[in-house]
Amino acid sequence: MASRLLTRSTAARLLSHLRFSRALNPSDHLPAHGAGLATLLAPGRGLPAAAKPCPTRDPTRWFSSPAAVAEAPTTADGLTVDSIAGKGWTILPEAESDWRSHAAAVAQSVKLIKKRLKWGWILERSRQLSVVLERPDLWDDTVFAGKVSREHGELMGKIKSVNQFEQELMEHIDMLRLAREEDDNELETETMRALADMRRSAKEKELNALLSGNNDSFSCFIEVQAGAGGTESMDWAAMVMNMYRSWAQQRGYTVTIVEEMPGEVAGIKRATIKVDGEYAFGYAKAEVGVHRLVRISPFDSGKRRHTSFAAVAVIPILGDSSTRYQIKDSDLRIERFRSGGPGGQHANCTESAVRIVHIPTGITATCQNERSQHMNKASAMAVLQSRLDQLEIARQAQMNADHTQSLSEISWGNQIRSYVLHPYRMVKDLRTNYEVSDPDSVLNGELDDFILNFLSTSLDEADGSP
Amino acid sequence: MLASASASASFLPRPKPKPHLLKRLASALTPPSPLSPSTGADPDPDQDPTPLFLRPPAHPVPAPSLAAFRRRAAALVPPSAPHLHRHLRWLLADAAHDPDADPALLRAPLGDLEALWLRHVRDRRPFQYVVGNEHWRDLVVAVREGVLIPRPETEAVVEMVGRVEGFEAGWWTDLGTGSGAIAVAVARMLGPEGKVFATDVSEVAIEVARLNVQRYGMQDKVQIRHGSWFEPLEDLKGKFMGVISNPPYIPTDDLPGLQPEVGWHEPKLALDGGKDGLDHLLHLCEGLSSVLKPGGFFVFETNGNKQSEFLVDFLSTKWDSSFHDVEAVLDFADIKRFVTGYRR
Ligand SMILES: C[S@@+](CC[C@H](N)C(=O)[O-])C[C@H]1O[C@@H](n2cnc3c(N)ncnc32)[C@H](O)[C@@H]1O
Numbered sequence: 007m008a009s010r011l012l013t014r015s016t017a018a019r020l021l022s023h024l025r026f027s028r029a030l031n032p033s034d035h036l037p038a039h040g041a042g043l044a045t046l047l048a049p050g051r052g053l054p055a056a057a058k059p060c061p062t063r064d065p066t067r068w069f070s071s072p073a074a075v076a077e078a079p080t081t082a083d084g085l086t087v088d089s090i091a092g093k094g095w096t097i098l099p100e101a102e103s104d105w106r107s108h109a110a111a112v113a114q115s116v117k118l119i120k121k122r123l124k125w126g127w128i129l130e131r132s133r134q135l136s137v138v139l140e141r142p143d144l145w146d147d148t149v150f151a152g153k154v155s156r157e158h159g160e161l162m163g164k165i166k167s168v169n170q171f172e173q174e175l176m177e178h179i180d181m182l183r184l185a186r187e188e189d190d191n192e193l194e195t196e197t198m199r200a201l202a203d204m205r206r207s208a209k210e211k212e213l214n215a216l217l218s219g220n221n222d223s224f225s226c227f228i229e230v231q232a233g234a235g236g237t238e239s240m241d242w243a244a245m246v247m248n249m250y251r252s253w254a255q256q257r258g259y260t261v262t263i264v265e266e267m268p269g270e271v272a273g274i275k276r277a278t279i280k281v282d283g284e285y286a287f288g289y290a291k292a293e294v295g296v297h298r299l300v301r302i303s304p305f306d307s308g309k310r311r312h313t314s315f316a317a318v319a320v321i322p323i324l325g326d327s328s329t330r331y332q333i334k335d336s337d338l339r340i341e342r343f344r345s346g347g348p349g350g351q352h353a354n355c356t357e358s359a360v361r362i363v364h365i366p367t368g369i370t371a372t373c374q375n376e377r378s379q380h381m382n383k384a385s386a387m388a389v390l391q392s393r394l395d396q397l398e399i400a401r402q403a404q405m406n407a408d409h410t411q412s413l414s415e416i417s418w419g420n421q422i423r424s425y426v427l428h429p430y431r432m433v434k435d436l437r438t439n440y441e442v443s444d445p446d447s448v449l450n451g452e453l454d455d456f457i458l459n460f461l462s463t464s465l466d467e468a469d470g471s472p
Numbered sequence: 473m474l475a476s477a478s479a480s481a482s483f484l485p486r487p488k489p490k491p492h493l494l495k496r497l498a499s500a501l502t503p504p505s506p507l508s509p510s511t512g513a514d515p516d517p518d519q520d521p522t523p524l525f526l527r528p529p530a531h532p533v534p535a536p537s538l539a540a541f542r543r544r545a546a547a548l549v550p551p552s553a554p555h556l557h558r559h560l561r562w563l564l565a566d567a568a569h570d571p572d573a574d575p576a577l578l579r580a581p582l583g584d585l586e587a588l589w590l591r592h593v594r595d596r597r598p599f600q601y602v603v604g605n606e607h608w609r610d611l612v613v614a615v616r617e618g619v620l621i622p623r624p625e626t627e628a629v630v631e632m633v634g635r636v637e638g639f640e641a642g643w644w645t646d647l648g649t650g651s652g653a654i655a656v657a658v659a660r661m662l663g664p665e666g667k668v669f670a671t672d673v674s675e676v677a678i679e680v681a682r683l684n685v686q687r688y689g690m691q692d693k694v695q696i697r698h699g700s701w702f703e704p705l706e707d708l709k710g711k712f713m714g715v716i717s718n719p720p721y722i723p724t725d726d727l728p729g730l731q732p733e734v735g736w737h738e739p740k741l742a743l744d745g746g747k748d749g750l751d752h753l754l755h756l757c758e759g760l761s762s763v764l765k766p767g768g769f770f771v772f773e774t775n776g777n778k779q780s781e782f783l784v785d786f787l788s789t790k791w792d793s794s795f796h797d798v799e800a801v802l803d804f805a806d807i808k809r810f811v812t813g814y815r816r
Contacts, residue, residue, distance in 0.1 A: 340804050341804055341806075342805040346805075348775070348776055348807075349623075349625055349776070349803065349805055349807060350623055350625050350721075350775060350776065350803075350807075351620070351623065351718075351720070351721060351734070351742075351743050351775070352722065352726075352731070352734065353623070353731065353734065354600075354621065354733035354734050354738075355624070356555060356558065356599055356600075357555060357558075358624040360804055376607070377562065378606075378608050378609055378611075379624035379627055379804075380608070380610060380627050381607065381609075
């Protein structure tokens with residue numbers, strides 16, 4: 007696991023570097039189709055758009071340049087977050103009024119946050135972006151300039167917020183020592199309380215830092231597909247889809263069914279929902295893979311134990327139109343979903359689903375949830391756009407950390423979680439070994455612990471410090 | 473308002489539902505339906521001419537009662553018609569301000585809703601007439617008995633208009649506008665100089681079209697005129713950038729075989745195209761060149777492959793000197809559904 011994650015994050019950095027070096031050459035940066043990593047892709051999955059060979063600069067140069075680290079905040083006597091964390095001060099429960107313990111806890115959090123944010127990388131990236139921002143001809147290409155300044159702004163925001171937090175810690179430490187010197191009890195109590203508060207908000211920041219990926223803040227589509235095994239698996243797929251719908255609703259996201267292919271007897275063969283809201287993708291991406299169920303089958307009169315599978319894919323709905331795959335109208339074929347009969351004035355049909363086929367890739371999308379064909383078409387187009395965006399991300403770097411596998415890429419061997427209802431009751435994540443003994447709560451949407459565990463494991467175990 | 477005599481006179485004869493089926497449906501209803509047993513001339517539970525979805529949500533109903541209605545209504549859905557479950561969902565969405573509130577505020581008394589549902593399932597009254605609307609393109613078009621429910625295929629006509637160069641500033645006519653769906657959708661794409669003249673011979677259609685034009689605030693862009701095809705446009709000859717029409721095109725002999733929702737309930741005036749279904753289409757072709765400007769565009773919806781092929785052939789041979797680029801255009805089911813072309 008760890009080595010795979012290492013590869014992923016290294017590839018992500020490499021990819022960003024490639025994008026970046028392309029971006030430095032204004033004639034070459036739009037549309038961002040070409041990529042040197044395209045060769046990593048399995049044959050036949052690439053988009054047909056001509057992949058211009060990318061001038062691959064020496065990637066090592068990127069990593070070997072010494073990071074221009076911003077001045078680390080220090081206390082009056084030169085303590086820094088790193089030095090505090092290195093002192094090995096015992097961390098006591100929050101209720102204990104021990105400033106060393108508080109300081110050590112906060113310092114550790116800050117280190118973890120930095121790791122999750124890929125601190126070294128964002129410092130370097132922001133420095134490079136500032137250089138680009140100073141180019142006099144930058145705004146000749148407003149789209150590019152907008153992209154650079156937006157990304158720069160976002161990175162600077164992250165850096166500033168962490169630096170301010172560190173600064174705050176140092177000030178409280180100084181203040182506390184001062185209070186002691188002056189025997190100012192009131193100030194000491196107040197500062198001690200402030201340090202304890204910092205511990206709490208540090209924990210929150212640790213969580214937020216789990217969702218700092220490029221696309222994490224976007225809405226997403228969640229797709230579920232039944233594995234082999236007929237009705238049994240289709241029923242399981244429907245249970246999985248319900249689990250996500252409840253989860254999303256509990257988190258306050260808006261859920262809409264985009265497409266649903268019901269099974270003949272029960273459940274679904276496949277379905278897609280749209281989950282609208284901040285960080286929907288950041289969380290849901292932790293669910294990609296195959297989910298396995300073991301239970302006594304309600305469909306088996308012999309009451310035997312069955313194992314069923316359902317695959318889950320999650321696709322971000324990219325917000326920034328300039329990074330999206332450009333679909334040509336002439337590449338599309340639109341079909342009435344269930345055609346037949348003479349149509350037109352002959353028919354009264356309230357089902358107006360359409361299927362859109364992107365001819366060059368064979369990728370399709372359908373929507374049957376809307377009440378007009380026009381709206382079904384619009385929703386299906388949005389799904390198609392995201393699928394093509396996803397493919398495009400994949401084409402640029404298969405192992406990019408921002409890339410989640412599509413349904414067709416997920417191998418049924420890639421099981422991520424096991425739900426056992428019989429002979430014992432348990433849900434266990436096979437990636438993190440996190441488990442609970444109450445499958446019902448999980449199936450009712452209580453997934454956050456699984457998700458956060460996975461996100462922290464994957465980010466914290468990766469060697470994120472460049 | 474709704475000229476019910478003239479509207480129902482134009483209905484095709486409505487076969488009575490089979491008695492055994494009725495009994496089964498009625499017994500599945502608990503409590504018994506407030507409707508008097510069907511005699512073929514039901515008292516219309518829907519006498520209010522305002523479409524259901526536009527009435528005020530003035531009838532509070534406790535959640536358990538609504539849930540019970542939901543169960544009773546679902547129990548009426550035969551396994552052969554699973555789409556009725558979707559209709560039930562939409563009915564509640566349209567009939568209640570917020571179907572999940574307690575109490576839910578309904579736009580009709582629960583008893584009326586029950587009767588409406590029964591008529592939908594039993595008499596196959598089109599769902600769109602029940603709720604009084606059809607979602608069409610990005611519009612919610614009001615409809616009622618006596619006016620054709622706009623079809624999904626017809627949405628494409630609007631796109632074709634949008635591809636005509638300079639369409640925004642042109643004057644357009646929608647002949648046989650029915651609910652006004654096409655006229656409103658086109659008007660919404662036009663610029664300040666653009667206009668739509670929508671005509672229909674049916675008074676109900678004129679009334680419903682007027683409502684839809686108003687609902688979308690298009691009164692300044694859409695002028696509605698009453699009369700047969702080109703007659704109301706005498707004063708506008710040669711002024712149109714485009715002519716749009718989805719005229720009745722079903723061959724008279726095919727009318728008895730139509731699905732009940734269409735054959736029993738939609739106005740014959742909107743469907744019957746005469747012996748080959750071409751009566752109105754041919755009439756429209758003849759009048760085209762007198763109303764279109766040189767270079768003007770036309771699009772007709774047809775019954776499909778045969779009619780379209782015939783019209784393309786007719787226009788590009790007999791009227792070769794008047795039109796160019798005449799072609800049949802496919803719908804999403806790959807049927808040659810439309811004929812388009814330009815005046816020379
Ligand atoms: C198939 S419907 C089309 C309605 C609407 N344009 C649509 O696409 O939903 C045909 C319409 O033509 C109207 N119509 C029938 N005969 C007509 C005539 N002689 N002159 C004008 N309109 C006529 C009918 O009243 C009906 O509204």
